[in-house]
Amino acid sequence: MPPPLIRAKNMVYITRIEHFNAAHKLYNPEWSKEKNEEVFGKCANENWHGHNFELFVTIKGNPSADTGFVFDAKKLSTIIKENVIDILDHKNMNVEVEFMQGKICSIENLIIGIWNVLCPALPQGVVLHALKLYETPKIYVEYFGEEN
Amino acid sequence: MEKEDKKKVAVYRKESFNAAHRLYNPTWSNEENDAIFGKCNNPNYHGHNYDLIVKLVGEVQAETGFVMDMKVLSDLIQKEIIERFDHRNLNEDCAEFKNTNPTAENIAIVIYNILQPHIPATIDMQVRLYETPRNFVDYPA
Numbered sequence: 479m480p481p482p483l484i485r486a487k488n489m490v491y492i493t494r495i496e497h498f499n500a501a502h503k504l505y506n507p508e509w510s511k512e513k514n515e516e517v518f519g520k521c522a523n524e525n526w527h528g529h530n531f532e533l534f535v536t537i538k539g540n541p542s543a544d545t546g547f548v549f550d551a552k553k554l555s556t557i558i559k560e561n562v563i564d565i566l567d568h569k570n571m572n573v574e575v576e577f578m579q580g581k582i583c584s585i586e587n588l589i590i591g592i593w594n595v596l597c598p599a600l601p602q603g604v605v606l607h608a609l610k611l612y613e614t615p616k617i618y619v620e621y622f623g624e625e626n
Numbered sequence: 627m628e629k630e631d632k633k634k635v636a637v638y639r640k641e642s643f644n645a646a647h648r649l650y651n652p653t654w655s656n657e658e659n660d661a662i663f664g665k666c667n668n669p670n671y672h673g674h675n676y677d678l679i680v681k682l683v684g685e686v687q688a689e690t691g692f693v694m695d696m697k698v699l700s701d702l703i704q705k706e707i708i709e710r711f712d713h714r715n716l717n718e719d720c721a722e723f724k725n726t727n728p729t730a731e732n733i734a735i736v737i738y739n740i741l742q743p744h745i746p747a748t749i750d751m752q753v754r755l756y757e758t759p760r761n762f763v764d765y766p767a
Contacts, residue, residue: 497758499672499673499674500673501646501670501671501672502673520713521713523713523714523715523719525714525715526646526671526673526715527644527714527715528644528646528647528671528672528673528674529644529673529674529675530674530758567665568665568668568672569668569670570670570672573670574668614675615642
């Protein structure tokens with residue numbers, strides 16, 4: 479029997495942090511090199527640059543009466559590693575990452591791409607609530623799977 | 627007596643740059659490079675946010691109270707290091723690594739050698755370079 483204050487309907491958010499290192503460039507192939515440099519500045523360097531990315535994955539649910547878990551954080555880590563980190567870590571995302579092909583490799587587009595591969599990989603009943611992605615310690619994006 | 631009054635203090639300036647690189651020894655086969663450098667050898671490159679901490683140890687100047695003016699140090703790092711390496715491909719864009727594998731160790735040595743002539747001879751410098759929040763090197767050791 480759970481202690482009386484732990485009720486079945488308590489919504490808890492649990493976050494797993496993972497990281498990957500990758501190269502990219504910001505480049506719109508429909509524009510000239512000059513226009514790309516004008517808009518994206520040094521991020522358009524055609525020889526690439528790179529970052530240490532930090533990914534925060536937040537799921538939500540009611541802690542199980544049997545385990546006390548919303549979902550086993552170790553299992554969540556394995557799912558993130560197999561579906562996201564192994565695809566992106568030590569890679570060039572413009573060249574090698576399938577879900578970024580045909581897209582400008584900004585962190586905005588990257589976080590949407592990560593959501594779209596991670597969401598279907600989670601077991602039924604595990605609700606993805608939010609992603610937060612740091613490109614540098616000073617720049618990050620958040621995505622909640624929303625359209626407007 | 628006078629010597630005892632001269633206190634040595636360590637001062638630090640932190641800067642950062644983002645760059646692409648790969649670890650590769652051109653005298654080895656691709657198989658050897660893969661065996662030693664693993665995914666760091668990816669021919670399409672990968673990248674990091676590098677954090678650079680420059681440590682200066684010297685006596686506090688009586689006139690200024692400074693070991694070295696931190697604005698001068700910051701401008702020096704910006705001009706000599708950040709403008710050279712930020713948003714670059716270390717292997718492709720930077721002459722310093724034409725014949726040198728851009729490991730954290732070698733990048734730290736290169737940075738030290740670039741900055742050292744600009745630092746007064748009375749000040750000892752050490753460079754700490756973070757390749758990731760978990761991997762970092764010091765030079766000189």
